[in-house]
Amino acid sequence: MHLILFFIFAGCALAGAVNLLLQSHPINSALSLIVVMISLAVLYLLLGAEFLAIAQIIVYAGAVMVLFTFVVMLLNAGREERTRGSRAALALGFPAAVAIVAIIATVILRAQGLSTAGVQQGITSTAELSRVLFHGLLLPFEITSVLILIAILGAVALARQGNGDGERKAGK
Amino acid sequence: MNSFLTHPIPVSWYLLVSAVLFALGVIGFLVKRNLITVFMSIELMLNAVNLSFVAFAHQWHAVKGQIFVFFVMVVAAAEAAVGLAIIIAVFRARNTLAVDRINLMKL
Amino acid sequence: MTILEFFLWSLLKVVVVTVVLLLAVSYTVLLERKVVGRIQNRWGPSRVGPFGLLQTLVDGAKLFLKEDLTPIGVYKPLYLLAPIIALACSLISIAVVPFGAPDVGGPGINLFQIANVNIALLIILGVTSVSVYGVALAGWSSNNKYSLLGALRSSAQMISYELALGLSLVGVVLRAGTFNLRNIVEQQAAKGFLTWNVFGGLQILAFFIYLTAAYAETNRSPFDLPEAESELTGGYHTEYSSMKFAMFFMAEYGNMITVSCVATLLFLGGWTSPFANLHWFPATHNPVLLAFASLFWFVLKVFFFLFLYIWVRGTLPRFRYDQLMNFGWRVLMPLAILNIVGTSLWLAYR
Numbered sequence: 001m002h003l004i005l006f007f008i009f010a011g012c013a014l015a016g017a018v019n020l021l022l023q024s025h026p027i028n029s030a031l032s033l034i035v036v037m038i039s040l041a042v043l044y045l046l047l048g049a050e051f052l053a054i055a056q057i058i059v060y061a062g063a064v065m066v067l068f069t070f071v072v073m074l075l076n077a078g079r080e081e082r083t084r085g086s087r088a089a090l091a092l093g094f095p096a097a098v099a100i101v102a103i104i105a106t107v108i109l110r111a112q113g114l115s116t117a118g119v120q121q122g123i124t125s126t127a128e129l130s131r132v133l134f135h136g137l138l139l140p141f142e143i144t145s146v147l148i149l150i151a152i153l154g155a156v157a158l159a160r161q162g163n164g165d166g167e168r169k170a171g172k
Numbered sequence: 173m174n175s176f177l178t179h180p181i182p183v184s185w186y187l188l189v190s191a192v193l194f195a196l197g198v199i200g201f202l203v204k205r206n207l208i209t210v211f212m213s214i215e216l217m218l219n220a221v222n223l224s225f226v227a228f229a230h231q232w233h234a235v236k237g238q239i240f241v242f243f244v245m246v247v248a249a250a251e252a253a254v255g256l257a258i259i260i261a262v263f264r265a266r267n268t269l270a271v272d273r274i275n276l277m278k279l
Numbered sequence: 280m281t282i283l284e285f286f287l288w289s290l291l292k293v294v295v296v297t298v299v300l301l302l303a304v305s306y307t308v309l310l311e312r313k314v315v316g317r318i319q320n321r322w323g324p325s326r327v328g329p330f331g332l333l334q335t336l337v338d339g340a341k342l343f344l345k346e347d348l349t350p351i352g353v354y355k356p357l358y359l360l361a362p363i364i365a366l367a368c369s370l371i372s373i374a375v376v377p378f379g380a381p382d383v384g385g386p387g388i389n390l391f392q393i394a395n396v397n398i399a400l401l402i403i404l405g406v407t408s409v410s411v412y413g414v415a416l417a418g419w420s421s422n423n424k425y426s427l428l429g430a431l432r433s434s435a436q437m438i439s440y441e442l443a444l445g446l447s448l449v450g451v452v453l454r455a456g457t458f459n460l461r462n463i464v465e466q467q468a469a470k471g472f473l474t475w476n477v478f479g480g481l482q483i484l485a486f487f488i489y490l491t492a493a494y495a496e497t498n499r500s501p502f503d504l505p506e507a508e509s510e511l512t513g514g515y516h517t518e519y520s521s522m523k524f525a526m527f528f529m530a531e532y533g534n535m536i537t538v539s540c541v542a543t544l545l546f547l548g549g550w551t552s553p554f555a556n557l558h559w560f561p562a563t564h565n566p567v568l569l570a571f572a573s574l575f576w577f578v579l580k581v582f583f584f585l586f587l588y589i590w591v592r593g594t595l596p597r598f599r600y601d602q603l604m605n606f607g608w609r610v611l612m613p614l615a616i617l618n619i620v621g622t623s624l625w626l627a628y629r
Contacts, residue, residue: 001282006181010189017196017216026208026269027357027419033212034412036193040219043186047230049238054401056222059245062408063438064215064252066415070434071256072208073419073427075263092202097195104191114183115231124235125397126458132235133242144246151250158257 002046009046013039026072030065037061048123186227193220207259207269211252218248292393293374300373304532305335311589318593345521350421353518357420362519362526365413369533372406375399376540377461379550380573391550391574392461399460400452403541404445407496411437413530414498418515429514432504432600439607440495440502446615447488450622451476451545464549472553477546481625484618486546488611490587493538495607497531500592504600539584543577550577 016035023029037060044053108114133141197220200213222241229237259269266274309324309331316323324331349358376399379391389395396402411434418430454476455463467475476482495502504514511517516527543549550573598606 002181006185010185013189014192014196017193017200020209020212020216021196021200021203026206026212027416029204029209029212031357031412031416033216036216037219038409040223043189043223044226046181047186047226049226049229049241050398051401052226052238052241054398054405055242055245057405058401058408059249060215060219062405062411062441064249066408066411066434066438067252067256068208068212069412069415069419070431071259073415073431075208075260075269094199096202097199100198101191101195104194105188108184108187108191111184114187122233123397124229124238127456129235129238129242133239137236137239140243144243148246148250151253155253155257158254158261 005042006046009039009042027069030068030072034061034065050123051126051129183227183231187224190220190223205271207271210271211255215248218244288388289393296373296393300370300533303536304529305339307532307535307585309335310585314589315593342521342525347521350518352422354420354422357416361413361417361420362523365410365530366526368406368410368413369530369537372403372537375402375460378574378577380570381461395461398458400448400458408441414515421518423518425511426515426517429511433498433515436495436502436504436603439604440492443488443607443611443615444492444496446619447485447492448545449619450482450485453622453626454480460544464544464551467548468551475546475548482546484614488615489542492611497534497538499588501595501598502603503597504603535585535588539581542584543580547580552576
């Protein structure tokens with residue numbers, strides 16, 4: 001059962017990622033990325049991380065990617081154009097990427113002590129996760145909240161029309 | 173039949189999936205010419221790394237690995253908000269999203 | 280229970296629940312037309328069948344047989360995908376909803392729930408957050424300015440109100456200490472309606488925040504800006520006809536039913552009776568009767584919420600867009616956070 005689910009969703013994730021590269025329209029790429037994220041959520045479930053699986057769907061598929069599609073729709077971004085620069089990147093990029101995969105794969109396959117995975121070996125409950133997060137790692141958690149606040153302020157400052165005092169001119 | 177249904181999956185397979193996803197993200201980052209798609213490739217790389225974290229957390233029974241993923245998600249969300257705001261600002265100034273056309277420090 | 284048995288039972292439950300849900304959707308449409316008719320001092324549909332009861336079936340047949348138009352300018356793959364996403368998202372969440380007393384039909388079978396999972400509440404929230412794409416893609420791929428405006432409005436509205444929606448549920452989760460819907464219901468069951476979250480749990484504020492945010496999430500009046508016909512000629516589904524339009528229509532009512540189910544489970548004690556255990560009543564020891572009683576209470580409460588939906592639609596005028604955003608961010612969000620702080624302080628004090 002796990003094996004079948006693993007193959008289906010790992011396949012979906014990889015196919016989605018390849019499709020992201022092949023599609024020339026950004027909205028198609030965005031949709032393939034959503035497929036990748038939802039398949040990854042299922043893989044997290046298979047690894048017993050149930051809270052993360054659903055956080056992946058809510059945060060990534062439901063919020064981050066909505067922002068992406070929103071921007072694509074807002075800017076009405078058309079198909080991308082091929083240029084000379086991209087051909088150079090193509091020539092250099094593919095061997096580099098294949099090399100990365102080959103190196104990582106040999107390391108993984110040679111590694112000692114990697115066991116097998118299955119839900120039987122225990123699901124991390126949300127309570128357990130929150131105990132670790134809010135007891136041991138409270139300070140990092142609070143710092144990320146500051147980070148988010150800064151990100152919100154930055155996004156508002158960047159996306160508003162014109163520079164600082166431009167609101168009067170642009171608005172009216 | 174029953175042994176096939178309950179056959180365990182090696183952790184290394186998850187790591188391989190994660191590695192391939194990461195490489196595809198790198199390729200996308202280098203090859204794609206649209207600013208939004210380039211940004212999406214970065215998100216793909218972050219997701220690939222997350223899968224590794226979860227697989228290792230499962231391997232070593234360490235909840236902290238999952239907390240890492242949690243933080244990566246938070247940072248990715250913040251990064252998406254700021255990054256897309258920058259993309260909108262760039263589009264307003266240049267009226268294009270092609271990476272090759274955005275090559276001047278100043279208009 | 281072998282894997283095969285489990286598989287067959289699940290399949291049976293899925294089929295039955297889907298059929299019942301689709302029937303419920305079509306009769307909610309009829310209920311809405313009837314009640315809104317009465318609110319506006321007219322009869323509503325009354326010709327087809329007794330009291331117009333067959334009206335929805337005839338409507339369905341009409342939509343099914345209509346010509347399926349695809350405008351030239353649309354972006355076809357997404358234009359076809361959008362209604363499927365919308366309908367699928369509205370039907371999936373029902374899989375984790377428990378309709379009646381647990382463990383009916385023997386151990387492991389769970390006649391009144393398709394899947395009892397630990398993170399049921401989060402799954403419902405997750406599916407809701409993905410359902411944005413149905414609307415957004417429909418509007419964008421239609422290649423029509425009204426559709427696009429409707430889709431942009433709707434995406435912004437759904438993202439904004441999702442925050443208030445999620446935060447309003449935190450109080451309930453804090454009280455129950457679990458995301459499992461069945462445990463949340465059982466935690467409220469002790470003394471009938473006195474221990475329901477909305478009264479005994481002191482979650483009345485969260486209850487109203489949830490209802491308001493959920494009305495906005497489902498694009499229902501008074502927050503139906505994405506399809507405001509007087510401004511946008513139908514919003515995101517302007518370019519859809521026949522069965523594809525019907526799918527959006529069914530998705531909207533399916534979402535209404537899901538929201539009503541969740542409100543029932545989280546705030547009104549789910550399938551439990553409002554009078555706690557009626558031990559003095561002889562028939563309550565009959566297990567079959569008990570199972571049906573739980574189903575009855577659940578359906579009654581869901582019906583109450585559906586009626587409320589329609590009542591609100593017949594009563595309130597539509598918000599303006601800036602009012603909508605202001606209300607979501609400046610009123611509902613702070614109130615929801617206040618509710619979380621209050622609930623956690625109270626739990627800590629106890």
